[in-house]
Amino acid sequence: MQILDGKIVSQAVKDDLIQKLALHHAEGKKTPHLAAVLVGTNGASETYVASKVKNCAETGFKSTLIRLDENVTEEVLLENIERLNADADVDGILVQLPLPKHFNEEKIINSIHPDKDVDGFHPMNIGKMVQGLPTYIPATPYGILLMLEHYKIETSGKHAVVIGRSNIVGRPMSILLSRNAYPGNCTVTVCHSRTKNLKEICLQADIIVAALGIAEFLKADMVKEGAVVIDVGITRVPDASKKSGFALKGDVDFADVAPKCSYITPVPGGVGLMTIAALLMNTFHASAQR
Ligand code: GUN
Numbered sequence: 001m002q003i004l005d006g007k008i009v010s011q012a013v014k015d016d017l018i019q020k021l022a023l024h025h026a027e028g029k030k031t032p033h034l035a036a037v038l039v040g041t042n043g044a045s046e047t048y049v050a051s052k053v054k055n056c057a058e059t060g061f062k063s064t065l066i067r068l069d070e071n072v073t074e075e076v077l078l079e080n081i082e083r084l085n086a087d088a089d090v091d092g093i094l095v096q097l098p099l100p101k102h103f104n105e106e107k108i109i110n111s112i113h114p115d116k117d118v119d120g121f122h123p124m125n126i127g128k129m130v131q132g133l134p135t136y137i138p139a140t141p142y143g144i145l146l147m148l149e150h151y152k153i154e155t156s157g158k159h160a161v162v163i164g165r166s167n168i169v170g171r172p173m174s175i176l177l178s179r180n181a182y183p184g185n186c187t188v189t190v191c192h193s194r195t196k197n198l199k200e201i202c203l204q205a206d207i208i209v210a211a212l213g214i215a216e217f218l219k220a221d222m223v224k225e226g227a228v229v230i231d232v233g234i235t236r237v238p239d240a241s242k243k244s245g246f247a248l249k250g251d252v253d254f255a256d257v258a259p260k261c262s263y264i265t266p267v268p269g270g271v272g273l274m275t276i277a278a279l280l281m282n283t284f285h286a287s288a289q290r
Pocket of ligand 1: 094095096097098119139140275
C-alpha cells in the first residue's frame with residue numbers, strides 16, 4: 001500500500017508555478033491575482049479560505065479577501081462580484097460555498113464572469129468541461145487528476161466508482177474520469193444516496209472516489225484487494241483531545257481500508273491540499289490568458 005501524499009504533490013505543483021511565475025515576470029507579465037469572497041463565519045469555510053489566501057502568498061500570487069456579513073443582501077454580494085468582474089487586476093474570483101440559506105447559489109455563480117471563474121462552476125465552463133474543451137476544471141477533481149498523474153496511476157479501462165454526485169466534486173469527477181485522455185478512459189459508475197447495493201458496486205471498483213460527506217463511511221468489506229482509494233471527505237467530528245475541539249475525518253475508514261489498497265489518500269494531507277494547488281493552477285492560467 002502506498003500513500004498518495006498531498007503534501008508532496010501539492011508542493012511540486014506550487015514549485016512549478018513559482019518557476020512559471022518567474023518566467024512570466026521576466027516577460028513583464030502581471031502577478032496572478034485571486035479574489036475570494038467569504039460570506040458569514042462558517043468555521044470550515046473560514047479555514048479553507050484562509051488556506052487559499054496563505055497558499056497564494058507562498059506561491060507569489062496576489063490575493064484579496066472580501067468578507068461580508070452573514071446577513072448581507074443578495075444585491076450587495078452581486079455588487080461585489082460585479083466590481084471584481086470589472087477590476088482589470090483581478091484574474092480569478094471565487095465565492096466560498098456553501099452560502100447562507102437566503103442566497104440563490106446558482107444566481108451568484110452565474111454572475112461571475114466565466115473568464116474569471118477559477119472554480120469552474122459557471123455553466124459555460126461546466127459545458128466546456130463536459131465537451132472536453134479547454135476550461136477551468138473544478139479544483140477538487142482537478143487536484144485528484146494531478147495526483148493520479150503524479151503517481152502515474154493507470155486509469156485506462158479501469159472501473160471507477162464515484163460516491164457522490166455534487167456539482168463541486170462527484171459530478172465533474174465522473175465526467176473527467178470517463179473522458180478520452182489521461183487520467184481518464186475509465187468505465188465510471190456514479191453512486192449516491194439512492195443507490196441500491198452500493199457495497200457490491202464498490203467491490204467491483206479498481207478506483208473509488210469517496211465524496212459523500214459521511215465520516216468513515218467506506219469500510220474494508222466494501223473495497224476490492226488492490227483498489228486505489230481517493231478520499232474527498234473532511235468532516236469535523238468532536239474530539240476533546242484536540243486543541244480545536246474537533247478532528248478531521250475522511251469518508252474512508254483509513255485504518256480499516258488502507259491495508260487492502262494499492263494506493264490511498266490520507267485525511268488530512270491528501271485531496272484537500274491538492275484542491276488548493278489546483279485552484280492556484282487555474283488562477284495562473286486565468287492570469288496568463290489575459
Ligand atoms: N466549498 C467546498 N469546496 C469548494 C470549492 O472548491 N470552491 C468553493 N468556492 N467553495 C467550496
